[in-house]
Amino acid sequence: MIDAPKVDWLALSPTLALLAAAGVALLASVIGPAWFRRGFAAFVTFGGFVTAGVLAGFLFDRSPDAQPLLNESMTRDRWAALAAIVLAGAGALSVLVSWGETRRDHAGEYYALLAAAGAGMVFFVGASNLMTLFLGLEWFSLALYILCALDTHRATSLEAGLKYLIVGSFGSGILLFGSALVYGATGELGFAEIAAAGVTDDSLLLAGLAMIVAGLGFKASAAPFHMWTPDVYQGAPTSVTAFMSAATKVAALVLTLRVLTVAFPEQEHLWTVAVAVIAIVSLAVGNIAALVQRDVKRLLAYSSVSHAGFMLIAVAANSPLGGRALLYYLIPYSAMSIGSFAVVAARERELGAPVTLDNLGGFLWERPFLGASMWVFLLGLMGMPLTGGLVGKFYVFSAAYESGWWWLVVAGVIGTAISLYYYLRVLLAMWTRPEPTALRPVVAGGSPPRDPLLASAVFASFAVTIGSFFFVQPLIDLARDAADSLPF
Amino acid sequence: MGPDVTWYLVVAALLFSIGTLGVLLRRSPLIVLLSLEIMLNSANLALISFSRLHGDHDGQIFALAVMAVAASEVVVGLGLIVAVARRKLVLDVDRFRVLRG
Numbered sequence: 002m003i004d005a006p007k008v009d010w011l012a013l014s015p016t017l018a019l020l021a022a023a024g025v026a027l028l029a030s031v032i033g034p035a036w037f038r039r040g041f042a043a044f045v046t047f048g049g050f051v052t053a054g055v056l057a058g059f060l061f062d063r064s065p066d067a068q069p070l071l072n073e074s075m076t077r078d079r080w081a082a083l084a085a086i087v088l089a090g091a092g093a094l095s096v097l098v099s100w101g102e103t104r105r106d107h108a109g110e111y112y113a114l115l116a117a118a119g120a121g122m123v124f125f126v127g128a129s130n131l132m133t134l135f136l137g138l139e140w141f142s143l144a145l146y147i148l149c150a151l152d153t154h155r156a157t158s159l160e161a162g163l164k165y166l167i168v169g170s171f172g173s174g175i176l177l178f179g180s181a182l183v184y185g186a187t188g189e190l191g192f193a194e195i196a197a198a199g200v201t202d203d204s205l206l207l208a209g210l211a212m213i214v215a216g217l218g219f220k221a222s223a224a225p226f227h228m229w230t231p232d233v234y235q236g237a238p239t240s241v242t243a244f245m246s247a248a249t250k251v252a253a254l255v256l257t258l259r260v261l262t263v264a265f266p267e268q269e270h271l272w273t274v275a276v277a278v279i280a281i282v283s284l285a286v287g288n289i290a291a292l293v294q295r296d297v298k299r300l301l302a303y304s305s306v307s308h309a310g311f312m313l314i315a316v317a318a319n320s321p322l323g324g325r326a327l328l329y330y331l332i333p334y335s336a337m338s339i340g341s342f343a344v345v346a347a348r349e350r351e352l353g354a355p356v357t358l359d360n361l362g363g364f365l366w367e368r369p370f371l372g373a374s375m376w377v378f379l380l381g382l383m384g385m386p387l388t389g390g391l392v393g394k395f396y397v398f399s400a401a402y403e404s405g406w407w408w409l410v411v412a413g414v415i416g417t418a419i420s421l422y423y424y425l426r427v428l429l430a431m432w433t434r435p436e437p438t439a440l441r442p443v444v445a446g447g448s449p450p451r452d453p454l455l456a457s458a459v460f461a462s463f464a465v466t467i468g469s470f471f472f473v474q475p476l477i478d479l480a481r482d483a484a485d486s487l488p489f
Numbered sequence: 490m491g492p493d494v495t496w497y498l499v500v501a502a503l504l505f506s507i508g509t510l511g512v513l514l515r516r517s518p519l520i521v522l523l524s525l526e527i528m529l530n531s532a533n534l535a536l537i538s539f540s541r542l543h544g545d546h547d548g549q550i551f552a553l554a555v556m557a558v559a560a561s562e563v564v565v566g567l568g569l570i571v572a573v574a575r576r577k578l579v580l581d582v583d584r585f586r587v588l589r590g
Contacts, residue, residue, distance in 0.1 A: 132550070139562070163570070167521055167566075171512050174505075174525060174529055177528075177555060184539050184540075184551070185498070185539035190551065
């Protein structure tokens, strides 16, 4: 009988469910008959995401107190569990969005990779050790690099994949070297142990901290680490963009707040300022660059950079209210982001061409359901009433104000004001019917077949966007319970 | 008695800078991939020397895991480069500008 460590299977179950789904989907898409692959892989992956979400719900319910797992390399707490629920929801919606994408090959592998990326993210948000952090980061990143490049017949998809691989690995290289420096300064890898080592003003530790923040900034696509975002979002298959824009941001920001509060409480005065500066730069760069975009995917990519800025304001607040605001905001943000990219995907399949402001003309009247949903998503991203976006922004600002960051509030309000302009341009483009001067050639084969799965994903995102406004209190309570497991 | 840990750290920092400059300045994706590997391995060197300094094994285990990750990253990277080459796109990262950043 060897003395094996006790493994808390429930705490690992969401990751394991997704990993199992990825394995089964991959096997089926290699050895299964051709007609069977796509449907089976999609079904298994969807099931994996739903199971992971349900298991994470159990986990949330049953872990009021944070517990270390697996020799303290992971943590079982409500913070990770709630993030895992959001990630699983984002993944399930992305499967629905992906179904209508007609892919010539690798149709089954696509879903297997999606499940693998989800498993990596769920693993990543529970990390409480620099090694599990790095491994989780690479786990989901490698899957995403391949997903971006999966449409090998499109040059832009390959280009996006290669760019993401180079810039993403560059970011993880910086993160890894930072981890090595922190390990050198403290002799510890675990987050809690790093804080307990009591090293305060060591230059190795501070350099390491800066590099870790920069490395995570690459993943959250915060400026000035955002260079890859517009290109990759534009070039990747739109359903992958939908998943990436929501899930990567959730994973990266949730873990950023955890690593900063748990491992570096002594350096608080330094990293809050650094995060605040990154937030301001992201708001400025994202909102200003979005003004001149005509491609809708690029516009939404810059909008996601500016939203990374908003959420980093909540991180900089470094308070229970900030944690609550971050986790609450991620819920409607994920829905709005996936929903808007889903509508773009639908329009793209209809046109067989990239969606720009010019070919969105009259979309609201042509496809009333998708058009109206897109309006709601964009109004939500603006932060208009009746959507969760308003409440999210309000909570982020009040967290910043409470922690004395009034200039972050000012920057956020200015950013929102600038953002109205480019969101309104899209709304207007969808409203205005094109001039009926020339007969436009119609894509051969008439209008595309109805896609009830995509419509149901859009409807679910719509429901979450609106629902998170009307059911603020229960969601805020959940976020409060989750944020309580972090030491502020 | 070997050299002090500072020297190992200097070499690691030097390798890291070489890797960073390679990623930022070189144009062939193959060389860029190579530079990324140098960055990861400089971190490995730092991890291992700190592990020896502190006298525990965490850093060495971490370095082993990083090697596995680095290998899988190269697999994906080379796969993408082969796919690009098959489509006879020019292998020059400065010319990848269908999508302009």
